Amino acid sequence: MSDKDTKRYLPEGKYIMMGNVAMAEGALAAGLNFFGGYPITPSTEVIEHLAKRLPEVGGTCLQMEDELASINAVMGASLAGAKAMTATSGPGLSLMVETISMAANLEIPFVFCDVQRVGPGSHGPVTAPHHNDIGLVRFAGHGEFQVIALAPMNCQELFDLTITAFNFAETYRCPVFILSDAYLGHIHEPVYVPSKEEVIKRVIMRELPQDYSKIYSYKDNDTGAYVIPKPPIIGTDYYPPTALQLPHTTQGLPTSNILSFMEILIEKVKSNIDKISLTEEYRLEDADIVIIAYGLPVRASYRAVDEARDMGIKVGVFRLITVWPFPDEKVREVVENCKAIIIPELNYTGFIAEQVERVKKPETPMTKIPKVGVFHHPDDILNVIKEVSK
Amino acid sequence: MSDLGPRYPTEKPVQPYIQYSYGGYLYGKYNSLFCAGCGYGIIGHLFTRMFEDEKLDPKLYPLIIGVGCYTQIVTLAHYKAQKITTLHGRAPAVATGVKMANPNLKPIVFTGDGDCLGIGGNHFIHICRRNVDCTILIFNNSIYGMTGGQSAPTTLYGAKSTTTPYKVFEERSDAVKLALAAGATYIARTTVAHPRTFLKYFKKALNHKGTSVIEVITPCLTYFGSKNLDNLGAENLGLPGNKMDTGGKMIEWIKRNTIRKNQAKFMDDNELLNRYVIGEFRYDTSKPExxxxxxxxxxxxxxxx
Structure with a gap:
């Protein structure tokens, strides 16, 4: 075992970590080799921490000239066989979406940490949370493709879900987002780091496949399944003869069958929704009122549910860990027999509320609790629970 | 049809340049997507020639291609070369990522004047500043060819394009001066009318450790030649203008409009207006990569x- 390997993994134990640092350590545990970034509040601690840690483990951390360069360098590094990541906030994400679309087209895996802040615009309370990018990442870029977005709610999950995000990126070869936010990124919380062996067991490493005949995803006509080969690596034999930004066949050659190409880009993720969609149910067994939440508001929701249960109100939380792709079937099942739905979101629009609206019964009442730039206090949610249970 | 004789000449041509055909190494097997009179065919051929003659390992020299007409060079360049097509202007950033993720590779960046000096100017400055080990070829046809002949940052003063119907009145940007200021360590300019010089510079750039920038002046007959007269760049000399309606005339115009670096030393700004100064401008091996x-x-x- 070389020195750089021992430095990559923290010794097993409990640490007090800032959210952004937990995310960076999670990425290192997942085998991160390349980080390209540009400083933007509130994500700066990620690049600051990795600038120190990545060279220690033989990786590269570059502060590029702008967000466009950082995401493109990440794309190049990922093509060259590195596990690559970038971190930014809303305005940076807006600049990067063109490349995200391109990476989705060429099925280049990378992980994208979005530490969300108040928008629109580039000024104002930039250190306050606002889950506004959740709408942008769903269709991040031109063209049609499916992304995966994960929403952690504490520092432990920032560590764990970053590893999961890298595994999803390697497996499904699509852009994977971690939707943190300004408060979550700056909270200091205990994080349990598992032993090195435990971590390595969890991680899917980048390696060359046995079969070089297929490079891009395709639909197996016999079984109807979508097959996703390993990502190509430039500088090896496992690379397509040409890499055009056009709809392509499994060998990277241009094709006119655009419809089936779009189908592959979307269905390769959606057909695996059972494996991708991570959810959590909290006191939902006999609940009449269902709170659907993701990210920070989940914490307030759990507390509010505990208090409401003490008062005898049957209420539970259905938590989305994977926000996109949206688990239609699971949510439909949960809200089928409930009497009311409450959706606390850290934005005005209610991006997830729109999705729930789509799958719920038309007669089930739904209450949104929008907040921007501030936490949901448990009382905010409790008051609404009391109101709808009347 | 038989009375027309064989479709292709059976005799081997005697010209020294094409004694040995590189056609078999082209990815597209003689199929070029370029207009008649375009210079990219020459570049594709010269690249393939260098790739084959130098026996470059395709796994060590990835080809990173920006967006422009020259993107179609993927169909002409050596079939073994591993290519990445990038977004408009972002090729230098991708090259930085590739090089840093695997330092054994030496990226060759294909980029154009609008790609490199317009939309991607920032990335170009910073790859030169860092001195990342790669070779950047800037194909300057002084027009946006793929989108239909709009003016580029390099369009010559007084030239016409579809977005400047009343002639260009802006100063053009100079890739060589920009690279000199930004800190690239090997900088040269040549044209497709000087293929042997191009090969010489290209070989030197491949053997150079650090950012090497070669600007290649190439003709765009369809959009630049058809709109402008061949006295462009020599108006102050009072020459009559002729139409540039064939590829040969454009090549001649390029040849007439280029000045060797040594001659340019004795010329003032007025004489150098709209001229291309060719030669090597910097070769610095002292700067670390x-x-x-x-x-x-x-x-x-x-x-x-």
Whole structure:
């Protein structure tokens, strides 16, 4: 075992970590080799921490000239066989979406940490949370493709879900987002780091496949399944003869069958929704009122549910860990027999509320609790629970 | 049809340049997507020639291609070369990522005047500043050819294009001066009318450790030649203008409009207006290459030092 390997993994134990640092350590545990970034509040601690840690483990951390360069360098590094990541906030994400679309087209895996802040615009309370990018990442870029977005709610999950995000990126070869936010990124919380062996067991490493005949995803006509080969690596034999930004066949050659190409880009993720969609149910067994939440508001929701249960109100939380792709079937099942739905979101629009609206019964009442730039206090949610249970 | 004789000449041509055909190494097997009179065919051929003659390992020299007409060079360049097509202007950034993720590789960047000096100017400045080990070929046809002949940052003063119907009145940007200021370590300019010079510079750039920038002046007959007269760049000399309606005339115009660096020393700005100064402008091997510097940083961080 070389020195750089021992430095990559923290010794097993409990640490007090800032959210952004937990995310960076999670990425290192997942085998991160390349980080390209540009400083933007509130994500700066990620690049600051990795600038120190990545060279220690033989990786590269570059502060590029702008967000466009950082995401493109990440794309190049990922093509060259590195596990690559970038971190930014809303305005940076807006600049990067063109490349995200391109990476989705060429099925280049990378992980994208979005530490969300108040928008629109580039000024104002930039250190306050606002889950506004959740709408942008769903269709991040031109063209049609499916992304995966994960929403952690504490520092432990920032560590764990970053590893999961890298595994999803390697497996499904699509852009994977971690939707943190300004408060979550700056909270200091205990994080349990598992032993090195435990971590390595969890991680899917980048390696060359046995079969070089297929490079891009395709639909197996016999079984109807979508097959996703390993990502190509430039500088090896496992690379397509040409890499055009056009709809392509499994060998990277241009094709006119655009419809089936779009189908592959979307269905390769959606057909695996059972494996991708991570959810959590909290006191939902006999609940009449269902709170659907993701990210920070989940914490307030759990507390509010505990208090409401003490008062005898049957209420539970259905938590989305994977926000996109949206688990239609699971949510439909949960809200089928409930009497009311409450959706606390850290934005005005209610991006997830729109999705729930789509799958719920038309007669089930739904209450949104929008907040921007501030936490949901448990009382905010409790008051609404009391109101709808009347 | 038989009375017309064989479709292709059976005799081997005697010209020294095409004694040995490189056609078999082209990815597209003689199929070029370029207009008649375009210079990219020459570039594709010269690249393939260099790739084959130098026996470059395709796994060590990835081809990173920006967006422009020359993107179609993927169909002409050596079939073994591994290519990445990038977004408009972002090729230098992708090259930085590739080089830093795998320092054994030496990216060759194909980029154009609008790609490199317009939309991607920032990335170009910063790859030169870092001195990342790669070869950047800037194909300057002084027009946006793929989108239909709009003016580029390099369009010559007084030229016409579809977005400047009343002639260009802006100063053009100079890739060589920009690269000199930004800190690239090998900088040269040549044209497709000087293929042997191009091969010489290209070979030197491939053997150079650091950012090497070669600007290649190439003709765009369809959009630039058809709209402008061949006295462009020599108006102040009072020459009558002729139409540039064939590829040969454009090549002649390029040849007439280029001045060797040594001659340019004795000319003033007025005489150099709209001219292309060709030659080598910097060859500096003293500056360290970026990935080597970063390897030292990694050593310090690992505590090996």
């Amino acid at each position: 970026y990935s080597e510097v970063y390897a030292k940083i990694q050593k310090v961080a690992m505590g090996d030092d």
